[in-house]
Amino acid sequence: MTCSKIFSGDLTELTDEILQYLRNDISTLYSCILVNRLLCRLAIPLLWEDTFSIKNFKNYHFIEIYLQYLDKEKLQDYGINKNLFPLNTLFNYLSFIKHLNTQNIISTIKLWVGNLLTREIGNQSNQFTLQLHPEYDLLKFIYESLFKIFIEREINLNTFDIFIFSNDDCDYFNIAFKLILKNQSFIHNIKILNIKIYPTRINITTIIPYLKSINTISSLSYELHGRQYFSKNHFSSSRNLNHLITSFKNSNILNTLKIITFRNIYFSSMIAFDEIFEQLNVLESIHIINCYSLNSFIQQILNITKPFKLKTLFMDNELLDIDLLQLLLQKSSNYLENVSFGQLLINESKQESLELITKYCMKIKVFELFGFDDQNIYLLFNFIENIGQNLNHLAIHQISNSSNNFEISLIVLQNLGQILPFKLEYLDLNLIIENASDFKIFLKNSQNTFINRLCIKIIIIRESGNDILHYIKDYIMRKKRVKYLGFKVNNNDLFVLKDEVKEFELYNIKVKIYSSLSTEFIYILKKDVLVTNVFIIKS
DSSP: OHHHHHHTTOHHHHHHHHHHHTTTOHHHHHHHHTTOHHHHHHHHHHHHTTGGGOOOTTTTTHHHHHHTTSOHHHHHHTTOOGGGSOSOOSSOGGGGOOEEEHHHHHHHHHHHHHHTTEEEETTEEEEOOOOOOSSSOHHHHHHHHHHHHHHHTTOOOOEEEEEEOSHHHHHHHHHHHHHHHHOGGGTTTOOEEEEEEOTTTOOGGGTHHHHHTOSSOOEEEEEEOOGGGHHHHHHHHHHHHHHHHHTTTTSGGGGTOOEEEEESOBOTTOOOHHHHHTTOSSOOEEEEESOBSHHHHHHHHTTOOSOOOEEEEEEOSSOOOHHHHHHHHHHHTTTOOEEEEOTTSOHHHHHHHHHHHHHHOOOOOEEEEESOOTTHHHHHHHHHHHHGGGOOEEEEEOOOOOTTHHHHHHHHHHHSGGGSOSEEEEEEEEEEESOHHHHHHHHHHTTTOEEEEEEEEEEESSSOSHHHHHHHIIIIITTTOEEEEEEEETTEEGGGOHHHHHHHHTTTOEEOOHHHHHHHHHHHHHTTTSSSOSEEEEO
C-alpha cells in the first residue's frame, strides 16, 4: 500500500499518515513546521488539536490566540492589555481543537494569568496590575470566556475530559456545564467522554442528564479517585455505578458499546449487570482491573448466556475463590490476553491461579507477576513456554524481603532468558541479587530476544553496579538488542550519567529514567483501555 502511494505520487496522503503515527511526538512535529509548507500544513492541526494537554511549563501563550475573539474593552476591565493579542493569525487554530480537558484548561489559565504579572512585549518590559472584578475573579472570567469562544466558533470536539478533584473544580465545571446545556450542539458530536471525580465531590446522577444529551457518544470513562476513601464510600460508589449502568437500559448506547472496563470498582452493591450485559449487541471485550468483591460479580457473570469476552484480568486487592476463578476462565479462556497478579495476593493464591491460567488460557500477551516464591516461579516458566511467541509484555518484580531472596532471583536469572520469545515489546525485571555475574547469566541466555523497552531495577548486595553496566554494554548495547533502556541499580539511575547516555545513543539506544520508562508503557496501554481508571465504556 505504501509503495503504491509513492509510485502514484500521492505523497501528501503518505506524509499525513507518517505524521499521524508521530502525533504524540511533540518535538518532532514542531521540527516539521520548519521543513516546508506541506509538513507545516499537516503538522499544525496535530499540534493544536489538544493544546491544553501539551506538557510544557511555558506552554500557555496559545490562550492569547483563542482570546483574540473577545471584546478587548472587557479584557481591559480586568487589567489585561489588549496589545497582548495577535491581530492576524496564519491558521484558524480554533478549528483544529479536538480534545478538551477541564483540569488542564484550569492549570493553563493559572499559568497564563500568573505570567501576566510581569510580561515582556517586544523589547519593552511592561507591568500589569490584575484588577479582579468585584463579583467574578479573573480566572473564572477567562475560563468562561474560553468556553463561550469554543461554543460560538462551533469547534468540532471529539473528546471531552471532565476532571473534578476539588470544590473549585466543581465551581469551574458548573460554569462550563451551564453554557453547554444552553448550547448542546457543542457536545453533539463527542465520541469520547471521560469523567474523573472524587467520590465525595459529586453524584453521578447529576452527570446522567448530560450523558443523555450526547447522541453520538461512543466512549465513556467514569473514574473515582482517592482509594483512601473507598473503605467508607464504596457503597456510594457502587450505587453511582448502578445509576450509570441502569441509565443505559433501552438506550442506543447498548448498540454501540464495544469495550467495558472496570477498575477499583466495588461490585458488592452492583446489581442487574447480567441483565444489561444480555442487551449489549456489539461488545468486543471486557477489562477487570484491581476490583473488589469480585466473587459476587463472577456469580452474576456465570448467569450470562452470551460469551463473556474477558480480555483483561488484573488482581491485586483481594483473593478470588479458586472455584469461581476456574469457572470464569473456562467461560473466557478464548478471549483473555492480559493478566496481572499484584503484590497483595499471597503466593499460594498466585500458584493456584497460575495453574488455571496455564491450563485454560493460551492467548496471553501481557503478564505481570509482582511477588513470587520458589514454587510459583517455576509455574511461571512453564506458562511462558506454553504461551510462546504470543507474549508481548512481561514484568517480574521481587517484592518480599525473605531470607531466600537471592536464591529466588537467581532462579529467575538462570531460567528466564532462554524461554523468552524472539521479540518483546516490554520487559521489566526488578530483582535482588548477590553478585553481578548472576545477571550476566540472564543477558547471555536472552541474546536471541529483541526487547523494544527494557526496564531493569537491581539491588545488588556484595558489589557495585559498575559490573552490571559493563555486562549490559557487552550484551545489550553493542548488539543493539533494545530500543529504549531504563536501568537502575542500588537506587542509582543510568539516566543521570550523561556520558554513558551519550555512548548508548551512538548505538541508537535511548536511555530513560527507569520509573519513567516503566510508567510510559502503562500510558501506551491506556490507549487500549487497559489501565484507564475505574469504569470505561468505549466503542
